Amino acid sequence: MISFAPTEDQKLMVESVAAFAKNTLRPKIREFEKERGISEAVRKTAHELGLGLVALPEAVGGAGLGMMTAALLEEEVSWGEPSAGFAFGGPGAFGFAVLELGTTEQAKAALEPFTASGGHSCFGAVAWGEAKPNKDRAGFTTTATKSEAGWTLDGAKAYVVNADRAEHFVVFAQVDAAAGWRGLGAFLVDRSANGLKVLARETTLGLDAVSFGGIELAGVVVPDSARLLGGPDFNAAMVRFFARNALVVAARGVGLSRAAFDVTREYVDGRKAFGKPIGHFQSVAFTIADRAMDVDAGRGLVWRAASAWDVYDAGDRNAKDEKECLLRSAHAVAFVHEAAMRCGDDGVQLHGGAGFMRDFPVEKLMRDAKQIGLCGMTAEHADQLAGAVAIGAVIDPGLVLPTPETQNAFV
Amino acid sequence: MPIEFSLTKKQLEMREGIRGLAKNVIRPQALSWDRAGGIPEEFLRNMARLATSMGSNAMRSGVGDETEEEKKEAETKRGPSGSNLFGVLASEELAWGDGSLLLGLPGPGLGGPPVRSSGTAEQKKRFFGVFQDLDDSPLKWGAYGLTEPNAGSDVSGIRTSCRKDGRHWVLNGRKCYITNGARASWTVIFATIDPALGRAGHRAFVVEKGTPGFSVGRIEEKMGLRASETAELVLEDCRVSEDNLLGGEEKYVSKEGFMTAMKTFDNTRPLVAAMACGIGRGAYEYACDFARHNYMLARPVPRYAAIIERLAKVGRSLEASRSLVWRAAWMADNGLSNAKEASMSKAMAGQAAIKACIEAIEICGAEGSIARDHQLLEKWFRDIKVYDIFEGTGAIQRIVISKRLISDLKSF
Incomplete structure (x- = not known):
């Protein structure tokens, strides 16, 4: 049945997030801009409000409130400060990547650090883009090569949201060079991995409180279990x-x-x-x-x-x-x-x-x-x-x- | 009820039913109606019967504006889905079949809402009574006579005069662009006792066909919607019984006379917007099919990507419009005042659908401008333009919207 009325629960959540956006975020937008980030106290409040895990299912440690509730709350947060949704801490795009590409077990394990009490300072990131097209073939220049230990990643990724804040990455790399854009693979990589280097943060036109950057991967080895296969397709x-x-x-x-x-x-x-x-x-x-x-x-x-x-x-x-x-x-x-x-x-x-x-x-x-x-x-x-x-x-x-x-x- | 967009079982059944009818029966005749400048009466009678059987009472008593008893009766037929939502869903499908059809269906049409909201009990009985019998008597229509040669969007500027003379009113003036004006059994005519009084001077009358001094001027030749009758009405010392003053004298102590005219539109604008979505969707689907069969396999990628982008822009504009239409209808069904939202839906849908029809022709190239039995792009292109004009132009919608957003804005 067509209806435009949020549920009572949604109304209450929207109300409290709207108040947070109005009283806490909006008055500080220039401060966030100058500091190029959201202060820890504010991130803590956001984490306590449960923002960031709203849409993820309970099976993987999320709140299981669904995409509609997430959409309602994201609008309110962004009304207060458009950077905030990206910069609060939490899994962000990383969460949706492991949800769609990983198994339930992989997603649950990958998301665990974000649900803990220090979650407001835990960031995830997806390393997708690259600065330049590959001149020789279609697909990414960053490669993932099968080895005995698992997979070896080499290359550089750009335009990564929260690159310099993230502890956990999903990195996209070419596993099958001949298959072009249909030959990609996705891998869970921790910031602490040997050979991973976080590049300097970019200065951008807008969304100043969001960190935009890149990473370099030089012979980063991850186990087979870190590959996200994306189900049947x-x-x-x-x-x-x-x-x-x-x-x-x-x-x-x-x-x-x-x-x-x-x-x-x-x-x-x-x-x-x-x-x-x-x-x-x-x-x-x-x-x-x-x-x-x-x-x-x-x-x-x-x-x-x-x-x-x-x-x-x-x-x-x-x-x-x-x-x-x-x-x-x-x-x-x-x-x-x-x-x-x-x-x-x-x-x-x-x-x-x-x-x-x-x-x-x-x-x-x-x-x-x-x-x-x-x-x-x-x-x-x-x-x-x-x-x-x-x-x-x-x-x-x-x-x-x-x-x-x-x-x-x-x- | 949470936010959701799935249709109820009854809505789905109704939509599928009308969709099939639109595809198999209406659309194949659309071009011949366009050329003939009308729709055969027997077809209209069957359509009216069908609509009534589906729970619409638009043929009898006005558009989306019924009494509690009528609502209950209709609800048992169409499910508790709300008459306005039902109306916009059905309107989109019918207009997908043909843009003129809905305008030509027998019944009070746009004349219904003012009689419903302002008429006395006796007037409602008398004027809606003529529509009761769909089976044997000749088809009947009502009409709405507001626009004049020198007063269109600026309704307060009407000059058709009315003057009390004993137990009659004497009306003089001309009305134009009146849908079903020539064949209407009665028309709600707006007139003024004194232009200097502005809105307070306005009076609304139900003028019956055959009243001495009330005649049909010319039937307009139009760019599109040619199967819909648009007429000029002439009032020359037309004597109308005081019993036909809508609502009686006491109704006009305040400014309500004018507001009567406007109330009509909160319910009908989403319907018209839904029709625009239907025509726009027809053009969009046609262009998608054309791209599928002509560009997808045969053309190099850059050309194809450009076509895809144009299609996507059309698709999302129509979908955006539809979301505004559904919201306005949902608000009306839930008793929320929706003047702003109704105008938003109309303002966006009219332009989105025009763009859809233009883009579809361009995507199909020369082929797009050819008129054949089942190739209606050129007809849709002609039909759709008026959807950003009638029921309030795009500019008028923006006046309605901005007055409800900007503080203390009474008029420009």
């Missing part, structure tokens, strides 16, 4: 991981869009020109109306996708439900990435010169909007994925996932 599992993770990023995008919308709506209410509030001029008011539609429609798409995932997870994980998840997620991701940018851009525009000044939060939100659109999956990749599902084409990981051959994204 590795490529399908990989695409599911991307779609699920990108959907969570999209929920954050909705929060960001709403934040930019809210501060702008307030501004046009108060700012007077030609004898009346500027919001009383039609060009301004219509822009406000359009951005309100962006926020609401984006949320609608995110909810639709989150609901599809919850149906998929509760059912027998069949191919039809899986397609629904991919299509809905891709719609949500592409729409929200673009909508967030419109909300940020129009937000600054309607503030006029004031929007360009750091006295107001809107310039930060505009920078964050561009940055968040490059996280998880870009709108362009999401469109390729949605289009492929819509016309029933084979889903080509080299086309629908962010690679150095197409367009890199931070994962």
Whole structure:
């Protein structure tokens, strides 16, 4: 039955997270930006609120509340501080990677450190991207070679979210060079592994409190048990991981869009020109109306996708439900990435010169909007994925996932 | 009830039923209706019967706006799914078949809601009574006469005059772009006792066909929706009984007269938006099929990726619109006021569907502009434009929305 009403439990959780976002996160956004991270005390509170483990099933140590609840809470957090969802501590993308690609046992073991009391300072990361395309063949330059001890990883990964904070990585590498983008493998690698070097953190356009960086792997040896096989179809599992993770990023995008919308709506209410509030001029008011539609429609798409995932997870994980998840997620991701940018851009525009000044939060939100659109999956990749599902084409990981051959994204 | 988007069993059955009908019966005739400029009455009668059997009472008593008893009766037929959600789901499917059909179905149409919300008990009985018999008597329609040659979006600017004369009112003026205007048994006509009074001067009358001084001007030739009748109505010293003043004199002590006109739209805008989604979806699916059969195997990847991206953009805009449509309908079913959300759904769906129809033609290339029996892209392209115009233009929707977002914004 179609319904847009959250459950009573969800309402209570949203209320408490919204209060946390309003009272704790929003007043500190410039502090987080300057410190280039979320302070430990705030991360602790987030961990106590259970944020970060919401969507992961109980079987692997998560809260088992589902993707819908996660989407609701991620929006609230991101409304307070768009970096926070990435920078709170917790497994992040790593959690979804081990969930989709690992066995239940692997996922449970990998997620254990995040559920413990020190979880607020425990980060996970997915090392997917690479700085440059491989000139000689399709696929990643980083390789995983079978050896007696297990697998040996060599190469360098880039655009890794939380690279310098993470204790635990999922590293994607080429296991079958001839198979191109269909020849990848995924491996659990600890930061302490011999031969793993964390590279210097990047300085970025936005989301300043999130750490973006890379790692180098020189003869890193992991046991066979560290390989995540992705069930019967590795490529399908990989695409599911991307779609699920990108959907969570999209929920954050909705929060960001709403934040930019809210501060702008307030501004046009108060700012007077030609004898009346500027919001009383039609060009301004219509822009406000359009951005309100962006926020609401984006949320609608995110909810639709989150609901599809919850149906998929509760059912027998069949191919039809899986397609629904991919299509809905891709719609949500592409729409929200673009909508967030419109909300940020129009937000600054309607503030006029004031929007360009750091006295107001809107310039930060505009920078964050561009940055968040490059996280998880870009709108362009999401469109390729949605289009492929819509016309029933084979889903080509080299086309629908962010690679150095197409367009890199931070994962 | 948690947030979810699955349909109930009854909704699914209904949707599958209408989907089959739209595909096998409606769409194959759509182009011939377009060329003939109308839909055969017998077909309309059958459609009206079918809709009534599915629990819709739109043929008898207005759009999504029923009494408690009627609601109960309809619910036993369609399940406790809410009449507005039922309406938007059905509208999308019917419009997928043909955009004109729903507008041409017999019944009070847009004239229903104002009579329902403002009419006296006697008026409701009298005016809705004419629709009771779907089987034997000739088909009947109601209509809604608000727009004038010089007052469209600015409803408060209507100039059709009304003046009390004994037990009658004398009406003078012209109404235009009236759906089913020529064939309507009665039309709700909005007029003013004095333009200087603005909204407070407005009065609404139910003017019956055949009333002396009430005539049909021209039937419009339109770009699209050519199977739907759009007429001009002329009032020349038209004497209307005071019994036909909607709601009686006391209704107009306050400004409610004007608000009556507006109330109509909160329920109908999501329906119109759903129809736009249906037409847009038709074009989108056509283009997806075309891409599947023409580009997927035969063209080099870069060309194909560009086509895919365009399709995906259309797909997600339609889905975004649908989410707004469903939300507005769900709110209405749950007794939540939804003027802003109804306008959002209409504003987004109209433009998304226009874009869908344009993109579909471009993706199909020259083939896309050819009219054949089962190739309707060019018709959809013509039909869809008005969905961003009627029931309030995109600009009007943005006025409705922004007034509810910006403080103390009464008017521009």
